[in-house]
Amino acid sequence: RGEEKEEDIEEKLKKTRKKDKKAGGKKNKEPYPQKRLVSKPLMDTLWTTxxxxxxxxxxxxxxxxxxxxxxxxxxxxxxxxKRKKYNREMDKQKYKKIQKR
Structure with a gap:
């Protein structure tokens, strides 16, 4: 039984390798890089500007x-x-004001 399991494992590995080659070998790569932690002084400066x-x-x-x-x-x-988010919020506020009238 131990031999059968090894053969099955080898076959599965071969199949996954073929799939990886077809997919371009992007199996382990994340679709988006991790977000960078931004320092407090940078955020303060960006927000004030x-x-x-x-x-x-x-x-x-x-x-x-x-x-x-x-x-x-x-x-x-x-x-x-930030401009996009700001404009969305402003549009929501305008819409709420129109609804109240």
Whole structure:
């Protein structure tokens, strides 16, 4: 019986290897990278600049990226997501005001 189990295991391994080759070998890779933990000073700075101005200039985004060792794209994505969330909330509030009338 021990031999049968080993043969079954080997066959299963061969099948999974074939599937992995067809899938491009992406079995162990996560679809999205883990979220990066952001420091408190960075969050404070980003929120204050967001409150002052919803859209960044290229110069300001480059300065923030350099200051916090991030890429300009990461900074711009953060602002894009916050603007989107902010606009959604504002639309909800407008809709509620219309409903109350």
């Amino acid at each position: 967001f409150k002052l101005n919803k859209c960044l200039t290229r110069r300001k985004s480059l300065l923030l990226a350099f200051e916090f060792s991030m890429t300009e794209r990461q900074i711009n994505q953060w602002f894009f997501k």
